[in-house]
Amino acid sequence: MQKVYIEAYTSILSFGLAYDGLSTMEKLYGKSIIIADREMVEEKVDDILIEASESDVAFLVVGDPFGATTHTDLVIRAKKLIVEVKVIHNASVMNAIGACGLQLYRYGETVSIPFFTETWRPYSFYEKIQRNREIGLHTLCLLDIRVKEPSIESLCRGKKCYEPPKFMTINVAIEQLLEVTEAHGASAYDENSRCVGLARLGCEDQIIVSGSMKDLLHFDFGPPLHCLVIVGELHPIEEEMMEFYKVK
């Protein structure tokens, strides 16, 4: 392998790129690793592909290699340039979520909850949750990650300045979810609906807590990444797992 990139904006590495994580990986692989930030992946990916057409290049991602559209796009570009792609699969929140005890085949469509702003409060995830709940399915909610977002100020001035990274907490997600359902007459779910909050899934210090939205609204889950499941109908074995993780 001549070059190793790691993509660092659609997720975060649990042991921290900014701290010792990267050097740990570099020691393990015996290679230096180049961090591919949003700018590089979105604007300079053709340079990486040109390298890959002449030598072996690894492109590491956190989670599943096809978890983000941007990675599928990379594969398409490679195929068009007749650059051979070999994929090594990995665990992802899409299946590691099984840790909370709800069966993977009982989930409906996954939804993404974006940070609401003063002027942008999209409610489109509501309909998907409602459909899942109508047929008793669980809903995995992926919470917004904002890394390397150009600041509005910098956009106006035409030079690149970035907002500090922002990761949505379970608390903010529930706050937004409740705002949306109230606007709809709370027909799909309400503050008494059962949820499971998961923080740092797969890490040594992961936390899994089940309870009503109201219960979890102010629960401190600690550092990112967080995700949330809105629970559908429970099978007995799922019910037992929910009990183990019940909020104290």
Add this chain to the structure above:
Amino acid sequence: MQKVYIEAYTSILSFGLAYDGLSTMEKLYGKSIIIADREMVEEKVDDILIEASESDVAFLVVGDPFGATTHTDLVIRAKKLIVEVKVIHNASVMNAIGACGLQLYRYGETVSIPFFTETWRPYSFYEKIQRNREIGLHTLCLLDIRVKEPSIESLCRGKKCYEPPKFMTINVAIEQLLEVTEAHGASAYDENSRCVGLARLGCEDQIIVSGSMKDLLHFDFGPPLHCLVIVGELHPIEEEMMEFYKVK
């Protein structure tokens, strides 16, 4: 780690337990590995848990550790016996399916297609596929695996004899899917509906082919495991990937 088990009936190890796979793993870990077959997992699991309460025991599975209900059940039993469980996540068909280029968040509920028999032809997966298709979502179909099934003859005679292992091919799955939709007036899908067939996903010799059900009905995908996606509405980037994998 004092003892290492590998569960060998809810899936198959791609490099083959029966051949060199097991010894390759034993060499890698420097430990002998005990194959836990269906009988052991379903009937003697308490013995494993008793060992685990006194020493470190590893229980390996193929795919995600929570992919099968039987594994969640094992965790519940362990928790009840206050045996500490540490989970190491892994790729699973539930996310590796991303390899075909359809976005993971655009899948609806996953369905399982069981082998039809003369007397047992359950049509229950049809309704789920229909619901997914009504809202434009893809459907992952997991195909039946029958390993260590007691033969009917042996059940009658009261001694254990097993049927040879049986893995459903994409061809049989499509045949059954078409039988079911015809019985329903072909309202959810028909032989012209677009699918993706995947064989040996994640292996060196994996095959991914997209086409109509009719196209794939007689396509030879080779050895197991197979799985099938019934395609929903396509985004442009998904459409491009489907083209790459189009049946010749």
